[in-house]
Amino acid sequence: MDLKCVFSLAILVSQISLLLTQNVNIVIQGATSIAETDDNFVCATWIGSLLKNATTINGCLPMERWDELNKFFNQTGWQSQNARDFMKYTISKGYKVDSYEFGHQLSRAGMGASIEAEQYGKDIVVLKNLVKELHLDPKTQPKVLGPSGYYDEKWFNSFLEVSRQEVVDGVTHHIYNLGPGDDPNMITKIQDPSYLNQVAQTYKGVLDIVNKFKPQSRAWVFKSGRALHGGAKDVSQTFANGFWYFDQLGMASTYNHKVFCRQTLIESNQNLRVYAHCAKKKPGISIIFINLSKDSSFNVTLSNYEHQSRNLRTTDVVKPNYEFRGYQNREEYHLAALAGNIQGQIVLLNDIQMVPTKTFDIPAIEPKLVNASTPISVAAYSIVYVTIRDFQAPLCA
Secondary structure (H helix, E strand, O other): OOOEEEEEEEEEEEEEOOOOEEEEEEEEEEEEEEEEEOOOOEEEOOOHHHHOOOOOOOOOOOHHHHHHHHHHHHHHOOOHHHHHHHHHHHHHOOOOOOEEEOOOOOOOOOOOOOOOHHHHHHHHHHHHHHHHHHOOOOOOOOEEEEEEEOOOHHHHHHHHHHHOOOOOOEEEEEEOOOOEOOOOOHHHHOOOHHHHHOOHHHHHHHHHHHHHHOOOOEEEEEEEOOOEOOOOOOOOOOOOHHHHHHHHHHHHHHOOEEEEEEOOOOEEEOOEEEEEEEOOOOOOEEEEEEEOOOOOEEEEEEEEEOOOOOOOOOOOOOOEEOOOOOOOOEEEEEEEEHHHOOOOOOEEEOOEEOOOOOOOOOOOOOOEEEOOOOOEEEOOOEEEEEEEOOOOOHHHO
8 A cells, every 4th residue: 555644844935026926935844754645545425416317327326226225225224134134245246345334424413313422332333243243354354434424522532432442443524614505705715724724623633532542543534525515606616616625635634534535734824725745656745735815826945854864862953955956857737727717617737728628538637847946836826736756855765
């Protein structure tokens, strides 16, 4: 499994010009990991609203089949024997199951229904024992997940205390941090760094509880969206949604969440948000810049902390190496909205419109190769993803 270390950085504003272009130096602190992610970090959950007008096209669920499934669920209910029979049948057919999630949004802050934490904890132990009984090989044994609801500190504490060690493999919770989709201020929230930062309390709370009760478990965001009730008109399906999504990926990885399902390091200089991690599969580091400002652009230079082989005393200070210069061209992907309209649906990648070709193919996604000694230009209302292959971060060696 390809692990990517998330590490810390500092952002230093060196000067501001009259043209609203800020010159920024970012210091990469690549010697100490603050979290790790792997190839399974990003996933997508299947949303019921996608079934509207569904046909028999390969990959879609026909409405008739959806009706049959609901009829089945309503007739059978769900009991432990049902679960046993379902698992046994799945095993007999050779179907591969990654994990079983116990219930959905049943924590205290649930949607319409909830279960007491102690009872939920006892029930998930029964599920775990059933999984172990039917899947004898630990290497192929599906994971057990829960509670997949909104975070409530007291409820999560009680649940994890009752369920004991080695029962829950993934402590799952939901994130809809921008509120209801009919909020007329949604487009303002998605551009407000202070508002986006508020959800960090939830990520930290879940991580702290997992470390306290279930250190062998992992924190997961199992269902997420920027807005409740089907999203926000003229926001959820637009370029602006990328501000929220990329920021959440960075923040979740910062607080050591192992999976982020959509329905580094972090610092910020007002509207410039930056996350970084070791590059995937190849040497170097990758950095994503999210510019929430409609007026200001940024010219970003990078520095590395000096590597010192001797043992440092507690009073020593490791200073950034401002002489860092890359020799290989860096790879840059610049995302922007067509004509600067962040509530539009057409995205530009390196100034090329990302729209299907006449044969409905996706355009080639190629980086722009840039001299590594020049600053990284982050335009207003843009998202920039950069990979630097010869940046020497000790963690990524």
